Amino acid sequence: MTMLTGKRAIVTGAASGIGRATAALFVELGASVVLADLDETRGREAAEEIGGVFVPCDVAKARDCERVVATAVDRFGGLDVLFNNAGIIRRSTVTEITEDDWDLVMAVNVKSIMLMSRYAVPRMGRGGSIVNTGSGWGIKGGGRAVAYCASKGAVVNLTRAMAIDHGPAGIRVNCICPGDTDTGMLAEEARQLGEPVESFYTAAADRPLGRIGRPRDIAQAVAFLAGDSAAFVSGAVLAVDGAGTA
Numbered sequence: 001m002t003m004l005t006g007k008r009a010i011v012t013g014a015a016s017g018i019g020r021a022t023a024a025l026f027v028e029l030g031a032s033v034v035l036a037d038l039d040e041t042r043g044r045e046a047a048e049e050i051g052g053v054f055v056p057c058d059v060a061k062a063r064d065c066e067r068v069v070a071t072a073v074d075r076f077g078g079l080d081v082l083f084n085n086a087g088i089i090r091r092s093t094v095t096e097i098t099e100d101d102w103d104l105v106m107a108v109n110v111k112s113i114m115l116m117s118r119y120a121v122p123r124m125g126r127g128g129s130i131v132n133t134g135s136g137w138g139i140k141g142g143g144r145a146v147a148y149c150a151s152k153g154a155v156v157n158l159t160r161a162m163a164i165d166h167g168p169a170g171i172r173v174n175c176i177c178p179g180d181t182d183t184g185m186l187a188e189e190a191r192q193l194g195e196p197v198e199s200f201y202t203a204a205a206d207r208p209l210g211r212i213g214r215p216r217d218i219a220q221a222v223a224f225l226a227g228d229s230a231a232f233v234s235g236a237v238l239a240v241d242g243a244g245t246a
Helices: 017-028 040-050 062-076 099-123 146-169 184-193 197-204 215-226
Strands: 008-012 032-037 053-056 081-084 129-133 172-178 237-240
Touching: 008 017, 008 062, 008 099, 017 032, 017 040, 017 081, 017 215, 032 040, 032 062, 040 053, 053 062, 062 099, 081 099, 081 215, 099 129, 099 146, 129 146, 129 215, 146 172, 146 237, 172 215, 184 197, 215 237
Parallel strands: 008 032, 008 081, 032 053, 081 129, 129 172, 172 237
Antiparallel strands: none
């Protein structure tokens, strides 16, 4: 069983969904966790419930990312795990999307990984682990989601490049690619497309395992990649999607 006893971790996008479930699981497995999120109300509630430390953070701003890493090092004495999970989606085609929405999706989904990792890597020793959140749509395309698909495709190959760059320092970098998961983001997609949430969820469950994911499903995969059980796993792109991309 994966254990994270003594690990010091940061989780971005930790106020809800996959981030919150992962932060909670990390604590259950023995880690000390900094929860970072733009939503201060839900972020503080999550930290209080889970037992972690909350730091408000706009992951697209360098000073915020630097502060999150500094807090983890100051509070815990170091950093072992970074879960780059913060993300957003804007459902539209290339002719529909605004320039502002394109830039925002790229900033939150891709630039944030560069920024958080820039400050985290120098504070990690051998055995450090970075896990990035990609998507099934980072492996294959999807309709009316050009910015999201482009950003998650970038996350997949960014992960591989980082694994090559930082492997000699003993730092592993991997990527999870969730399928549709029962989070606020999935409900937001339905609203953006003007579809009823219930029927949208039903369509999303049309995959070999016959259901959408639960945040805990994804969290368990992240915990494996974060821990020592995955000591020889780096540069991997792990689909956690009920065989949706298969």
